[in-house]
Amino acid sequence: MSIRLDGVGLTHANGYQALQQIDLSIVSGERVAIIGPSGAGKTSLLRLLGTGLMPSAGQLQLLGEQPATLRGRALRRLRARIGLIHQSPPLPPRQRVVTAVLAGRLGQWSLLRALVSLCYPLDAAGARAALEPLDLEDKLFTRCDQLSGGQLQRVGIARVLYQQADLLLADEPVSAMDPVLAEHTLGLLSQLAERRKLTLVASLHAVDLALRHFPRVIGLRDGRVLFDLPAAEVSQTHLAQLYVNDSLTGHTPPLPSAESAQAEQAPRRCT
Amino acid sequence: MKRHIEALFWLTLVGAALVWSFNWLQLDLVRLLRQDSLQQMGSYAGSFFPPDTSPTWLRQIFKGALETLAISAIGTLLAALAGAALSLLAAGRLGMLAKDMSRLLLNALRSVPELVWAALMVLAAGLGPFAGTLALALHTTGVLGRLFAEALENTPPGPALALRQAGAGPVAAFCYGTLPGVLTQWLSYTLYRWENNIRMAAVLGFVGAGGLGQMLYFTLSLFQQSRAASVILAMLVLVLLVDALSAWLRNRLG
Amino acid sequence: MHLSRAKADPRDPAALPRLLLTVLAIVLLWPGLVLTEFKPATLVESRNLDVFARFLAGFWPPDLSSDFLRLLGRATLETLAMATAGLALALLLAVPLSLLCSRALSVSALLTGRPAWLADMLRYPARLLLILLRSIPEIVWALLFVRAVGLGPTAGVLAIAITYSGMLGKVYAEIYESVDQRPARALLQAGSSRLAAFCYGILPTAAQELTSYTLYRWECAVRASVIMGFVGAGGLGQMIDLSIRMFAGGEVVTILLTFLLLVLAADQLSSLLRRRLA
Numbered sequence A: 001m002s003i004r005l006d007g008v009g010l011t012h013a014n015g016y017q018a019l020q021q022i023d024l025s026i027v028s029g030e031r032v033a034i035i036g037p038s039g040a041g042k043t044s045l046l047r048l049l050g051t052g053l054m055p056s057a058g059q060l061q062l063l064g065e066q067p068a069t070l071r072g073r074a075l076r077r078l079r080a081r082i083g084l085i086h087q088s089p090p091l092p093p094r095q096r097v098v099t100a101v102l103a104g105r106l107g108q109w110s111l112l113r114a115l116v117s118l119c120y121p122l123d124a125a126g127a128r129a130a131l132e133p134l135d136l137e138d139k140l141f142t143r144c145d146q147l148s149g150g151q152l153q154r155v156g157i158a159r160v161l162y163q164q165a166d167l168l169l170a171d172e173p174v175s176a177m178d179p180v181l182a183e184h185t186l187g188l189l190s191q192l193a194e195r196r197k198l199t200l201v202a203s204l205h206a207v208d209l210a211l212r213h214f215p216r217v218i219g220l221r222d223g224r225v226l227f228d229l230p231a232a233e234v235s236q237t238h239l240a241q242l243y244v245n246d247s248l249t250g251h252t253p254p255l256p257s258a259e260s261a262q263a264e265q266a267p268r269r270c271t
Numbered sequence B: 001m002k003r004h005i006e007a008l009f010w011l012t013l014v015g016a017a018l019v020w021s022f023n024w025l026q027l028d029l030v031r032l033l034r035q036d037s038l039q040q041m042g043s044y045a046g047s048f049f050p051p052d053t054s055p056t057w058l059r060q061i062f063k064g065a066l067e068t069l070a071i072s073a074i075g076t077l078l079a080a081l082a083g084a085a086l087s088l089l090a091a092g093r094l095g096m097l098a099k100d101m102s103r104l105l106l107n108a109l110r111s112v113p114e115l116v117w118a119a120l121m122v123l124a125a126g127l128g129p130f131a132g133t134l135a136l137a138l139h140t141t142g143v144l145g146r147l148f149a150e151a152l153e154n155t156p157p158g159p160a161l162a163l164r165q166a167g168a169g170p171v172a173a174f175c176y177g178t179l180p181g182v183l184t185q186w187l188s189y190t191l192y193r194w195e196n197n198i199r200m201a202a203v204l205g206f207v208g209a210g211g212l213g214q215m216l217y218f219t220l221s222l223f224q225q226s227r228a229a230s231v232i233l234a235m236l237v238l239v240l241l242v243d244a245l246s247a248w249l250r251n252r253l254g
Numbered sequence C: 001m002h003l004s005r006a007k008a009d010p011r012d013p014a015a016l017p018r019l020l021l022t023v024l025a026i027v028l029l030w031p032g033l034v035l036t037e038f039k040p041a042t043l044v045e046s047r048n049l050d051v052f053a054r055f056l057a058g059f060w061p062p063d064l065s066s067d068f069l070r071l072l073g074r075a076t077l078e079t080l081a082m083a084t085a086g087l088a089l090a091l092l093l094a095v096p097l098s099l100l101c102s103r104a105l106s107v108s109a110l111l112t113g114r115p116a117w118l119a120d121m122l123r124y125p126a127r128l129l130l131i132l133l134r135s136i137p138e139i140v141w142a143l144l145f146v147r148a149v150g151l152g153p154t155a156g157v158l159a160i161a162i163t164y165s166g167m168l169g170k171v172y173a174e175i176y177e178s179v180d181q182r183p184a185r186a187l188l189q190a191g192s193s194r195l196a197a198f199c200y201g202i203l204p205t206a207a208q209e210l211t212s213y214t215l216y217r218w219e220c221a222v223r224a225s226v227i228m229g230f231v232g233a234g235g236l237g238q239m240i241d242l243s244i245r246m247f248a249g250g251e252v253v254t255i256l257l258t259f260l261l262l263v264l265a266a267d268q269l270s271s272l273l274r275r276r277l278a
Helices: A042-049 A072-080 A097-105 A111-119 A124-134 A149-163 A179-195 A207-213 A236-243 B002-024 B035-046 B055-090 B096-111 B114-125 B129-153 B158-165 B170-207 B211-221 B225-253 C015-035 C040-044 C046-057 C066-101 C117-135 C138-149 C153-178 C182-189 C194-231 C235-245 C249-277
Strands: A003-011 A017-026 A031-035 A057-062 A082-085 A167-171 A199-203 A216-221 A224-230
Touching (some): A003 A042, A017 A042, A017 A057, A017 A224, A031 A042, A072 A082, A082 A149, A082 B158, A097 A111, A097 A124, A097 B170, A111 B170, A124 A149, A149 A179, A179 A199, B002 C249, B055 B129, B055 B170, B055 C015, B096 B129, B096 C249, B114 B129, B114 B170, B114 C046, B114 C194, B114 C235, B170 C138, B170 C194, B211 B225, B211 C138, C040 C046, C066 C117, C066 C153, C066 C249, C138 C153, C138 C194, C153 C194, C182 C194, C194 C235, C235 C249
Parallel strands (some): A031 A199, A031 A216, A082 A167
Antiparallel strands (some): A003 A017, A003 A057, A216 A224
């Protein structure tokens, strides 16, 4: 088992209960999409899986460890095996792409090596190799504030690739991209995950993207798992249940046709 | 209407303070403008011209100028390093107690004027440029430490947090995540402070801390006005040079 | 066979400049340390340590005798008066100079947006004078004036007046040029005198910033007045100089504390006035 949640609940510091009674198990190498309406708890779940938050109830097992029992060195080692892809990459504007990518392995380097690499990048070739599959290797020495939003997001992915994490967690990784780029990037992520046998868990707003690129889809609503199915078995009823919003007139997104992947059509979003 | 009355009240108070000041000091400015005292000042001022430009004196001035430049540069450098270290505490990165104590220390350091520090350092380290360097370093640490801390507090914590999430240690996360954001500002503050410190370094010599200041003090005490004039000119040139250099560097940074 | 050219290590364009900068820094650092006679060991040399330790030991208890406190009170008032009077005199010189060299009142700029070069040339002497006045540290002026008019606060007042007129003049001119120029331009175009254009066009909008800066400078002047006492211009500075020379640690401590309180109070007063007046 790569990830296992048993009856996990999460209550934030302000008393808001984000997750309740979550039972999940994800095997190493699986690719899973998490979908659901706003406020369903997708981000909280991902933060939990990334050891950013600790469960308030139940048990969490990550990559063979129990994060709740780890401290210091051991926690850092576990975190170095988990790669987070953020919606808006937290990259310092004046930093160069090469340093930003190399920062991925800070969890594995000694402090001395990290400091030297700051002044003179010791593994520029490795950084370039991480940028190649994302078509960014010519931006190796550019500053981050000279890149577009989509390029920055790809640098964030390159950093996680360089990190050589075993588990990839992506929180809305393509929500800021245009449909063509989003399709391309998700395809790339899935390819890379499959090729390197990495576990990939991504939260997505766009249902059609989720169903197209991920073999397994989990529907989250009000902090609970509504359904946990292979993508082919997700039906219109499931989606209707997931996205029903009593305060709005019903409009659920239709299931995309089998030959879709038409990038001209903007993905329909649930209201 | 109320605002105007209030403003008028404060202005009257300020005016009263002005009048009292002149009175208290018994400044007899009129006496200054009397014929014989003007003549005295005039002849004193005249004795400064022409400034002494003999090669031996110029060589000494050059050495003094280099010494003053070094005092200001090394002092500012030390202050930048110490200020950076203290700013980490003062920005609250290592707990509330450390934050309060370091802020207190920084305030104390910068409240004491450089000249007072210099007088104290002369006692601790003897006469000469070392005392001046230490004095500048101590005072400027207080100033820079606080400015650096403010810059740290205004910098987004996101990048460093993300790196900690990926397993980086606190030092590495700081260097890769926070430092790139604040470094330009820190350098800019340091350069700006250098402009102030070159002026201070010039005068610290008055209490024996070396450089052009010490030369000026001696020449004036020995009534060698023309030599003093060339020292003052050298101070001017030095100040203008450092101002220009600092402004150019800050432009390149920005 | 794989062409290895594309896979060669990428050259970092920033590597050479960084290396050169590091070398430059080291090359400059060494003489710097030598010139400043940087020997931290002297701090813990037994002779110096002895002297300083005895001095520090004398810090406690602070001298609080009534005679001393009376002297202290006088010196504090003297320092405050020096700063205020000096700043007032500085204003007398700064205002006309700033008006002279500000481009905000340029008539020739009405046509083209920039002053005619001849008019600009005439402004330069005023600017040069301002630069000169503030580039020489005030304590140098104080030293000169002490020699010219004798010991005491007069020298300090004059020194502050001269240096601060330079600082105030420059910043005032910049403030005039940074506020909305249109009211003044309109008045000048309608043929009013420059002074009227200033009073009605620029002063109202600039008043707040001007007051704020002046009050900030007053606060600086208080600190400067203390320092000038070191060269004989009276006030707290002269007292602390004497006490240090006499190794009277207790007095030094009291004076230092007074000075810190004074600076703090001046800071607060200045902020208060800035809020109320500006």
